[in-house]
Amino acid sequence: MKRLKDESGSSIMPVISIIVTIMIFYAGYVFGMPYYRYSSLESECVEIARLGQDKPKTLDLVYEKVQELKLPIPKEDITVNVDEKEKKVNVKISWHVKADYLGVYQKTLDFNINVTQ
Numbered sequence: 001m002k003r004l005k006d007e008s009g010s011s012i013m014p015v016i017s018i019i020v021t022i023m024i025f026y027a028g029y030v031f032g033m034p035y036y037r038y039s040s041l042e043s044e045c046v047e048i049a050r051l052g053q054d055k056p057k058t059l060d061l062v063y064e065k066v067q068e069l070k071l072p073i074p075k076e077d078i079t080v081n082v083d084e085k086e087k088k089v090n091v092k093i094s095w096h097v098k099a100d101y102l103g104v105y106q107k108t109l110d111f112n113i114n115v116t117q
Helices: 013-051 055-068
Strands: 079-083 088-101 105-116
Touching: 013 055, 013 088, 013 105, 055 079, 055 088
Parallel strands: none
Antiparallel strands: 079 088, 088 105
């Protein structure tokens, strides 16, 4: 089997392997971070809803977490409903993020959170 070699006689396969590995890790980062942020926000919304606070306080706590995660969600797109009779809090959020891999591949990822506690 003939090996790829540069002019000095050394093999360039290790260099190609490193470049491919870096590209795979970068793709994992680009497409994995939105899912990580979604999961973090969803679990935080569950915890905030369990507190059973009033509507403005719950909205502020959720929006604070949104800002902390640097998500593109305006405060107006967060819906909080508090049912005093049944002591339930409902939080609804939806947004989309465009994941761009080096300008070669773009994908719009849609996320929805609907938590009732």
